Amino acid sequence: LGPLHTQFDDQGYACTSLFVESAVAKWKLGTWEVVDKIPISYNIGHLSVAGGDTMHPDGKYLVALNKLSHGRHMNVGPSQPESSQLIGITGEKMKLLYDAFTEPEPHYAQMIKTEKLKPVEVYPKEEMKNTNAVWDVKDTGITRDGNNVLVKMIAVRSSFEPNKIEVTQGEHVTIYLTNIEQTTDELHGFGLGEYNLNVVVDPGELKVIDFVADKTGVFPYYCTD
The missing domain is CATH 2.130.10.10 (YVTN repeat-like/Quinoprotein amine dehydrogenase)
Known part of the structure; x- marks a missing residue:
């Protein structure tokens, strides 16, 4: 029936x-x-x-x-x-x-x-087209354009670089986070709890993290995976 x-x-x-x-x-x-x-x-x-x-x-x-x-x-x-x-x-x-x-x-x-099924396990470095991706510590950094703060960051076992970001309250922060690992299963998480931000970045992937720094204080960001 x-x-x-x-x-x-x-x-x-x-x-x-x-x-x-x-x-x-x-x-x-x-x-x-x-x-x-x-x-x-x-x-x-x-x-x-x-x-x-x-x-x-x-x-x-x-x-x-x-x-x-x-x-x-x-x-x-x-x-x-x-x-x-x-x-x-x-x-x-x-x-x-x-x-x-x-x-x-x-x-x-x-x-x-x-x-x-032929899934990709690692995003190859040579296929990355986004010019905001960086693959070496020497290419990381923080730049400012008026009220906008641009951060080019890498994640690698087991740290972020830059490992400290100083901004003024009210500034608009954009983080381009590249997981520079080229080994399977070496994904990294990025958590900034006070701003309710948590992303996972697969090996060879770029993620964009965007927020307004509207709080005063010191807020840790850390690997969540």
Whole structure:
């Protein structure tokens, strides 16, 4: 009852989420007969089969993107995560393999083989086009133009340079922060708590931090990652 979303496998079958019934139905293309049904916990919305809306689906696995979890996890308070369930769809009977708990509310998730993903792990120095990026301590510094303060800063294990910025109350401060690391997983954070500022800068990345120094005092900035 309540068919909502359909995805396809590589064997001529389709899987349809049944919202009202809290189930997934597997049916045969061409004959249109339901060959299996598995209960879901609870109130499934969308579902995702590996490559299931492409010309060449991979099949094998399905993730049920459910709207309710109803205590299938440790109690975490009034705001509950959703239940996402990994289901094996090969063979005669579908089989629940794993429960995971995700943020509300998943829609149109995609599942593909990891070898199809080629993520960048480090932003190469030679590809940086922003002229405000600096890569050496000698190129860092602080310049002023009227009420504007421009800071060119680097982050490297485990320090910032310049490590002190002196400004006058009311000045507009712009920090160009370059993480000069060229090693994977060497990201740096920059926190300035009194101004509610916190950014993460990946290896080889430039981030711009912009604020008006409207408070008097001494305020530490520090690495938050």
